[in-house]
Amino acid sequence: MAATAGAKILKQDTKEYLTTALLMLLKTEKLSNITISLLCSKAGVSRMAFYRNFAALEQILWEYYKEKLQLSFERRHDINFQFNFFEQFGEELMLAERGGYEPIIRAIFIEQVILLYGEEDYSTVFIAAGAYAVWRKWLLEGKSLPLEEVQQILAKFHEVALKK
Numbered sequence: 001m002a003a004t005a006g007a008k009i010l011k012q013d014t015k016e017y018l019t020t021a022l023l024m025l026l027k028t029e030k031l032s033n034i035t036i037s038l039l040c041s042k043a044g045v046s047r048m049a050f051y052r053n054f055a056a057l058e059q060i061l062w063e064y065y066k067e068k069l070q071l072s073f074e075r076r077h078d079i080n081f082q083f084n085f086f087e088q089f090g091e092e093l094m095l096a097e098r099g100g101y102e103p104i105i106r107a108i109f110i111e112q113v114i115l116l117y118g119e120e121d122y123s124t125v126f127i128a129a130g131a132y133a134v135w136r137k138w139l140l141e142g143k144s145l146p147l148e149e150v151q152q153i154l155a156k157f158h159e160v161a162l163k164k
Contacts, residue, residue, distance in 0.1 A: 011053065014049050014053055015053050015063075017043040017044060018040075018043045018050060018054065019060050020043070021039055022034070022039055022043075022061070024042065026095060027095065031057060031061075031099050031100045032100055034057060036057065039057065058104060061101050065104060065108050066111075068089075069105070069108050069112050070112060072112075073112045073115070090139040093136065093139045094140070097140065109132045109135075110129060113128030113131060113132075127160060130157055134153050134154060134157075135154070
């Protein structure tokens, strides 16, 4: 039986409540300290509602950050968008570092690079990991280099990837 329009809206609202509540909790707590019960209480939903939408807390973060990073990769040729994205994402990456879920962002980033080049071979994985490491280092070091220099470094990774 197909879900009604109301049921679909309720499901989407529940996912948004859980995502928002988790992001709020992560401002003060590590992911490892957040329980599903705590999250459900904060979101105002039942545990059953959580499990109807997600298998684990990490899945919420995966879906949230995958959408953000996917958009970045889709608009990779829009230099103004890229400039703003890299500038603004620094705070979120710092939060992910403190919250213990930075590996989720790294995995999504690498996945997106592999999708960009259409092949998961050793060189693509190496290039993706290297590009992520450069971007992460820049953000964690307080953006010590001008963004244009970082973009030039990342462009070199891109050139190498295209030559393979």
